[in-house]
Amino acid sequence: MKIIAFAASTSRQSINRKLLKYISQRISNRAEFELIDLNEYELPLFSEDLEREIGKPANAQHFLNKVNQADYLIISFAEHNGSYTAAYKNLFDWASRIQPKVYQDKKVILFSASPGPGGAKNVLSQAKASMPHFGAEIISSYSVAEFYKVFDVEQGQPNSDELARGIEHTLSELVERSDQII
Numbered sequence: 001m002k003i004i005a006f007a008a009s010t011s012r013q014s015i016n017r018k019l020l021k022y023i024s025q026r027i028s029n030r031a032e033f034e035l036i037d038l039n040e041y042e043l044p045l046f047s048e049d050l051e052r053e054i055g056k057p058a059n060a061q062h063f064l065n066k067v068n069q070a071d072y073l074i075i076s077f078a079e080h081n082g083s084y085t086a087a088y089k090n091l092f093d094w095a096s097r098i099q100p101k102v103y104q105d106k107k108v109i110l111f112s113a114s115p116g117p118g119g120a121k122n123v124l125s126q127a128k129a130s131m132p133h134f135g136a137e138i139i140s141s142y143s144v145a146e147f148y149k150v151f152d153v154e155q156g157q158p159n160s161d162e163l164a165r166g167i168e169h170t171l172s173e174l175v176e177r178s179d180q181i182i
């Protein structure tokens with residue numbers, strides 16, 4: 001079973017990526033786990049004019065190829081001004097012009113994290129509402145608020161039982177499925 005994960009952020013210090021690194025430790029002994037970095041799929045700002053000039057950029061196709069390899073996708077969303085980061089939305093827009101069903105009927109687990117009390121819940125609800133229209137079968141989701149209080153960045157793991165349990169619960173279907181395959 002192959003899992004592709006990414007933080008919908010291009011920050012080098014991304015807390016969403018830190019969360020996924022912890023998740024990778026939890027499940028990489030059960031399944032093949034690849035954490036991709038959106039910085040490796042850099043693209044110019046989408047416009048229909050530019051699209052007419054340059055066509056379908058290779059990085060958008062490379063991103064779609066990664067999605068295609070996955071049995072499960074795990075995406076952790078950063079929230080910028082109540083919505084997606086510009087980098088994620090831009091990559092999504094380019095990819096959708098090659099393949100409108102960007103998520104290709106994959107099973108998807110969603111997280112979101114913020115340092116503040118909101119837990120990036122706005123972007124998480126937008127993703128939950130919109131992704132099924134683009135071929136995502138959303139299995140479960142979890143929002144992490146006050147990240148630096150509940151996650152030990154030095155140790156790379158939760159320091160709150162509630163967060164540890166929340167993550168386990170959110171991953172439970174995937175874990176059960178991987179046990180069946182093993």
Ligand SMILES: Cc1cc2nc3c(=O)[nH]c(=O)nc-3n(C[C@H](O)[C@H](O)[C@H](O)COP(=O)(O)O)c2cc1C
Nearest residue numbers: 009011014015016078079080081082114115118120
């Ligand atoms: C331009 C900008 C807008 C932001 N807007 C929000 C917001 O609407 N809600 C929120 O919870 N955090 C917001 N934040 C703080 C982010 O949650 C914080 O930077 C977080 O670390 C982003 O996730 P990342 O580290 O994975 O990139 C914003 C940060 C930036 C730079």
